[in-house]
Amino acid sequence: xxxxxxxxAGVTGCAIARELSRYQYDTVVLDKNSDVxxxxxxxxxxxxxxxxxxxxxxxxxxxxxxGNAMMEGLSKELDFPFKRNGSLVLCFDEKDMGKLExxxxxxxxxxxxxxxxxxxxxxxxxxxxxxxxxxxxxYAPTGGIVCPFGLTIAMAENACENGVKFxxxxxxxxxxxKEGGYILETSKGEIESRLVINAAGVYADKFxxxxxxxxxxxxxxxxxxxxxxxxxxxxxxxxxxxxxTIYGKGVLITPTVHGNLLTGPTAVDIxxxxxxxxxxxxxxxxxxxxxxxxxxxxxxxxxxxxTGLRAHWTEHEFIIKEVEGAPxxxxxxxxxxxxxxxxxxIGEYVAQLVQGIxxxxxxxxxxxxxxxxxxxxxxxxxERQELIKKNPAYANVVCRCEVxxxxxxxxxxxxxxxATTVDxxxxxxxxxxxxxxxxxxxxKTVEILARELGRDISEITKSGEGSNYLTGYNKEDI
Amino acid sequence: xxxxxxxxxxxxxxxxxxxxxxxxxVEDILIIERDNELGGILNQCIHNGFGLxxxxxxxxxxxxxxxxxxxxxxxxxxYMLHTxxxxxxxxxxxxxxxxxxxxxxIEAKAVILAMGCRERSRGALNIxxxxxxxxxxxxxxxxxxxxxxxxxxxxxxxxxxxxxxxIMARRMTLEGAQVxxxxxxxxxSGGLKRNIVQCxxxxxxxxxxxxxxxDIKGKKRVEGVTLARxxxxxxxxxxxxxxxxxxxxxxSCGLIPENELSSQMGVELNPVTSGPVVNESLETNVExxxxxxxxxxxxxxxxxxxxxxxxxxxxxxxYVKGALxxxxxxxxxxxxxxxxxxxxxxxxTERMAQKQIVRFRVGDVYRDSCLCVYYNDKxxxxxxxxxMAPGEMEQITLLKSKLQEAGDLESITIxxxxx
Numbered sequence: 001x002x003x004x005x006x007x008x009a010g011v012t013g014c015a016i017a018r019e020l021s022r023y024q025y026d027t028v029v030l031d032k033n034s035d036v037x038x039x040x041x042x043x044x045x046x047x048x049x050x051x052x053x054x055x056x057x058x059x060x061x062x063x064x065x066x067g068n069a070m071m072e073g074l075s076k077e078l079d080f081p082f083k084r085n086g087s088l089v090l091c092f093d094e095k096d097m098g099k100l101e102x103x104x105x106x107x108x109x110x111x112x113x114x115x116x117x118x119x120x121x122x123x124x125x126x127x128x129x130x131x132x133x134x135x136x137x138x139y140a141p142t143g144g145i146v147c148p149f150g151l152t153i154a155m156a157e158n159a160c161e162n163g164v165k166f167x168x169x170x171x172x173x174x175x176x177x178k179e180g181g182y183i184l185e186t187s188k189g190e191i192e193s194r195l196v197i198n199a200a201g202v203y204a205d206k207f208x209x210x211x212x213x214x215x216x217x218x219x220x221x222x223x224x225x226x227x228x229x230x231x232x233x234x235x236x237x238x239x240x241x242x243x244x245t246i247y248g249k250g251v252l253i254t255p256t257v258h259g260n261l262l263t264g265p266t267a268v269d270i271x272x273x274x275x276x277x278x279x280x281x282x283x284x285x286x287x288x289x290x291x292x293x294x295x296x297x298x299x300x301x302x303x304x305x306x307t308g309l310r311a312h313w314t315e316h317e318f319i320i321k322e323v324e325g326a327p328x329x330x331x332x333x334x335x336x337x338x339x340x341x342x343x344x345x346i347g348e349y350v351a352q353l354v355q356g357i358x359x360x361x362x363x364x365x366x367x368x369x370x371x372x373x374x375x376x377x378x379x380x381x382x383e384r385q386e387l388i389k390k391n392p393a394y395a396n397v398v399c400r401c402e403v404x405x406x407x408x409x410x411x412x413x414x415x416x417x418x419a420t421t422v423d424x425x426x427x428x429x430x431x432x433x434x435x436x437x438x439x440x441x442x443x444k445t446v447e448i449l450a451r452e453l454g455r456d457i458s459e460i461t462k463s464g465e466g467s468n469y470l471t472g473y474n475k476e477d478i
Numbered sequence: 479x480x481x482x483x484x485x486x487x488x489x490x491x492x493x494x495x496x497x498x499x500x501x502x503x504v505e506d507i508l509i510i511e512r513d514n515e516l517g518g519i520l521n522q523c524i525h526n527g528f529g530l531x532x533x534x535x536x537x538x539x540x541x542x543x544x545x546x547x548x549x550x551x552x553x554x555x556x557y558m559l560h561t562x563x564x565x566x567x568x569x570x571x572x573x574x575x576x577x578x579x580x581x582x583x584i585e586a587k588a589v590i591l592a593m594g595c596r597e598r599s600r601g602a603l604n605i606x607x608x609x610x611x612x613x614x615x616x617x618x619x620x621x622x623x624x625x626x627x628x629x630x631x632x633x634x635x636x637x638x639x640x641x642x643x644x645i646m647a648r649r650m651t652l653e654g655a656q657v658x659x660x661x662x663x664x665x666x667s668g669g670l671k672r673n674i675v676q677c678x679x680x681x682x683x684x685x686x687x688x689x690x691x692x693d694i695k696g697k698k699r700v701e702g703v704t705l706a707r708x709x710x711x712x713x714x715x716x717x718x719x720x721x722x723x724x725x726x727x728x729x730s731c732g733l734i735p736e737n738e739l740s741s742q743m744g745v746e747l748n749p750v751t752s753g754p755v756v757n758e759s760l761e762t763n764v765e766x767x768x769x770x771x772x773x774x775x776x777x778x779x780x781x782x783x784x785x786x787x788x789x790x791x792x793x794x795x796x797y798v799k800g801a802l803x804x805x806x807x808x809x810x811x812x813x814x815x816x817x818x819x820x821x822x823x824x825x826x827t828e829r830m831a832q833k834q835i836v837r838f839r840v841g842d843v844y845r846d847s848c849l850c851v852y853y854n855d856k857x858x859x860x861x862x863x864x865x866m867a868p869g870e871m872e873q874i875t876l877l878k879s880k881l882q883e884a885g886d887l888e889s890i891t892i893x894x895x896x897x
Binding site for chain 2 (some may be wrong): 465470
């Protein structure tokens with residue numbers, strides 16, 4: 001019997017797990033995927049919002065501003081990439097200045113530091129590639145960018161090192177209340193726990209509805225993105241949002257923390273919670289919309305496109321509370337944007353909720369820090385020399401585009417919650433994320449995974465069961 | 479450490495350049511190769527058809543590479559394997575690393591860029607759909623099949639009719655896979671005619687021109703793709719969709735010269751080829767830096783790569799020996815009316831050899847047309863061509879004697895004209 005089961009190893013579940021690992025709880029995180037960070041957390045804008053556009057007083061507003069304030073310290077503690085690059089909301093029409101001022105007002109009420117309205121000239125000075133058809137912008141210096149995989153994996157690894165168990169490839173089929181807790185029927189058998197934390201993203205409604213008569217609905221809101229080459233990563237230096245225009249709700253364009261240029265997301269409500277396919281209409285729509293902010297988007301430099309699903313609750317608010325009539329069952333649902341930004345604050349808040357329900361002593365041996373995989377690409381000449389002295393595999397470049405070495409890939413495999421798939425390696429090291437999109441390195445990564453895990457290369461997958469790279473040997477079907 | 483000529487890349491271009499430079503009398507040459515053997519991509523090209531021009535016989539890729547590797551060994555040309563170039567400065571100081579020696583720097587008097595090219599990826603093509611396993615560039619599949627003896631799939635659709643895609647259609651068929659169709663976005667093939675015949679026609683694999691993939695199905699592994707016909711603006715035509723059940727999608731949609739290092743050291747690139755802008759000596763805008771092979775522009779035949787690399791090697795040798803005259807302005811070479819680019823981009827009559835080959839590609843299929851060369855506005859040559867296509871590199875030869883006769887020229891233009 002566990003003290004706590006967390007359903008979902010996305011950024012929210014991992015943030016909660018990490019906060020709870022400060023205490024002496026016996027905690028397990030379940031996820032149906034073969035790795036952490038496989039759902040919404042892997043396909044989003046990677047933005048740490050300043051927090052000006054949430055309704056004052058809402059959970060979203062509180063969590064966002066707090067999460068934003070925590071992010072920098074956390075990035076140092078847990079060694080993941082984060083940068084405060086600032087953000088701009090462009091206003092395209094004098095008639096809309098009222099809306100911009102309204103945003104400013106909301107931001108001030110939410111306690112967002114340093115926000116102010118900039119004139120067209122000031123904006124052009126900061127961002128010369130932004131359209132001339134813009135009249136002003138709201139500037140938020142605390143806006144930031146983060147590596148969403150880096151954040152999620154760092155919190156997961158730290159939780160793991162502090163004793164939280166992760167059961168991956170484990171799908172929860174049913175939840176049955178029992179005296180003093182719950183029985184979870186999973187694809188790997190039954191698990192009992194005193195408390196259940198529902199951090200299941202787009203599936204949070206499914207688990208909520210298993211224990212509550214007050215049904216909720218979480219709608220997957222699909223967003224398509226295009227990622228561009230590092231050559232054009234400096235095309236804009238701040239995150240550029242749009243005030244809603246006659247063309248509808250705007251899209252953003254931003255540098256990523258790794259130096260690429262990212263644009264997205266579109267917003268289409270769908271039914272299928274697994275539908276992460278990109279569409280021609282979606283991508284065309286996106287590029288049309290972003291051109292409103294930056295007319296000459298370097299679309300020739302697109303290296304990949306992807307789709308993410310936001311877990312949109314019909315009321316557009318975070319649900320973070322113990323479910324009425326289901327003692328010990330805590331919903332952390334409707335975590336759509338600004339969910340990534342809020343995640344550290346949500347973790348902290350949920351840990352307090354849990355403390356209220358079932359108090360527990362702190363661990364004396366909690367380790368708050370975690371060191372990431374060395375980044376050879378960004379290391380200096382001397383640092384590299386040191387690394388290579390320690391392990392010559394740091395000199396063997398596997399992914400040319402992102403300069404990722406065999407040493408880093410070996411680290412990714414042998415860390416706590418180590419990678420077992422090629423996508424897992426990619427999210428931990430960036431191997432395969434560059435301009436050739438793994439054309440050269442995938443076979444080598446497969447080989448290293450097989451060698452380090454003691455398997456045959458035919459068993460290695462892209463992202464878990466059924467996604468094998470190889471189908472057999474030459475001529476065996478003749 | 480120091481060297482006379484540093485050659486980045488030990489594939490066919492790097493090897494031929496090294497051999498030529500040594501034969502021209504340069505002692506200190508160093509080939510820097512990132513892989514664990516010399517020969518580059520030829521090592522996975524086990525089909526034949528290489529060497530018809532260079533050796534007057536038909537060799538496989540590894541055999542062709544072996545000829546040059548043996549020559550390089552015989553000439554005792556030093557090389558470093560498993561060594562990656564991290565950075566090159568404009569001062570020709572090359573930062574490299576390998577397992578044995580860690581990080582170190584090499585100071586070179588001349589540099590020959592011979593890094594080759596990469597394949598255009600699915601992402602760059604912006605093909606919509608899911609992102610499952612089972613989507614490979616043709617070259618990646620070729621590596622699996624030819625180097626590892628493993629099959630990346632059983633039921634295959636190929637997008638793009640580049641040569642590697644065509645070669646892989648045949649190879650996958652021979653190894654027991656079912657290759658259903660090759661779809662090509664353009665109204666003409668991107669590969670050599672001989673490959674269409676020998677790799678598709680001979681195996682009854684249909685080639686659908688003006689078709690593209692508009693959807694990829696399958697969350698974990700490819701389950702099928704939807705093809706559609708495209709209009710003259712390359713837009714899918716509604717109602718022409720056809721679904722193909724398959725577990726593999728191979729992409730052979732173009733090659734891109736890998737010039738990230740070149741850009742780092744300030745080498746100017748031609749937006750059409752994505753390769754360096756070079757003069758008649760295959761020297762870039764950075765003095766003493768030469769380029770050859772697929773890093774310069776994508777070739778169809780390795781034989782032409784070897785020829786081009788030989789020229790780069792000889793000129794680099796002349797440069798380090800102080801025998802290459804300073805580059806003048808040169809006469810600009812222009813491609814017009816269907817000629818997309820030229821290599822080289824300028825010709826200096828002082829530095830050119832007696833014969834200068836100019837290579838280029840055309841932008842469309844041209845039948846019964848003339849390839850014309852103009853000195854300024856004067857047509858000096860008009861050659862009838864039965865057919866010219868983007869998939870086949872074309873060339874003309876400029877003669878030093880003729881150019882000197884013509885005196886000061888503003889430009890040399892190559893054009894396609896109707897008969």
